[in-house]
Amino acid sequence: MSKDARPDRDAVRLKEKATHGDALFPIQFYSTSLLPTCPEVPLHWHPEMELTFVTGGRAGYAIDFNDYPAAEGDFLCIQPNLLHSARIARQGFLQTDSFVFHLNLLGGSSADQCSLRYFNPIMEGSLKLPRLISRNDALYPDVKAHFGLLTACYREKAPGYELEIKSLLFHLLRVIIASPGTCHTDSPDPHSERLRLVFHYLHSHYAEPVTAADAAGLCHITVSHFMHYFRQKTGFTFNQYLNQYRLNQSALLLTNGASVAEAAFACGFNSLPYFYKRFRESYHMTPRDFQKSGKRKVYSIS
Incomplete structure (x- = not known):
């Protein structure tokens, strides 16, 4: 679709109003459960990045029109602005822990080398990260260990925890970006x-x-x-x-x-x-x- 003035105005007006964290520290932790009485996360998008760990059960995720079956122990890496949803089987269940954070937390709005080489391409979709990280992937042990440290740090909120959270996010992104599943693509669909x-x-x-x-x-x-x-x-x-x-x-x-x-x-x-x-x-x-x-x-x- 050509980007004329009207779609741009609509995009601003219809942008998700929810904030994950606050303007000074834009990150939020969520624990989510899907049950037979509420079996799906509806198709949606947000301008933040999302890292999700499946702590129990299994579900079919759809991310940018591609299917990713996820089970206990798997990680989902969802880049900003990608449409995504999840649905469990009729008698199934899903439990997840997620961090939703804006890349501005890490300096995504700065005109430095990290923004130009990594953050901007991630937000624009021209740098495509692996969306499903499973036990067989080489980066899995590192991702799991640092996601656990991130969760503990966020929950405890010890003095200086904000610095530790940013450090852990930088490490996680470095590991994911350096993985063989990361690739450069053309402009998003x-x-x-x-x-x-x-x-x-x-x-x-x-x-x-x-x-x-x-x-x-x-x-x-x-x-x-x-x-x-x-x-x-x-x-x-x-x-x-x-x-x-x-x-x-x-x-x-x-x-x-x-x-x-x-x-x-x-x-x-x-x-x-x-x-x-x-x-x-x-x-x-x-x-x-x-x-x-x-x-x-x-x-x-x-």
Whole structure:
């Protein structure tokens, strides 16, 4: 897609509002669980880099339209701005620990050799890092050892921990960049940019009446072309994805004490019977039963 003025303005307006850490120290640690009642991390992107360690279970990850089956003990390396998602099998589970951090933490916005040779190409996608790191990979022991040190340092927050965290991140990036799986590529697929606009539009407006025509307008293509394109790239129809995202958000509201009606209407469902039907199909229980079960592991994109 050509980069005219309108997509650039849309990209700024639809950029993810969530912050990982804060402006002075942009890093955040997350522990995430996927269960049969909440089996997926929806397709999304963020401008930060993500390092994820699978502490239990297994899942199928999709990163920039490529599939990566990940199991306990594996690492996922997700570069900034890449579309990614994860889904477990019907009766499976997944537990992960993740660090999400902006490369500016390491000086990514500086005009120095590290930025020019490594950080800028990583952010632009012209330097492609290995996305799945498993036990058979030569860099695995080093990555695992330093990820463990990073986790302990972040949790303990001893005096001077910020310096240690930056040191450990520098080491991890050096090991990953130096691995045989790292390569230089051409410019990123423009399809990723196009879909990022669509997803952030949906994530910002899912509570409103949203149509495929709205999304097609962001891509400057016809509705019929968009419907075919969206399913080809994501594996879902537009309505399937929108409904699932609304259901994920409604489940989050239910875990935080909202009534069933409040959760349904706040997430764009105008019919309670329809909401009940879709919720049961996705979570294999009614919204009330879900709320009574005390589920708390619901993934949300801010």
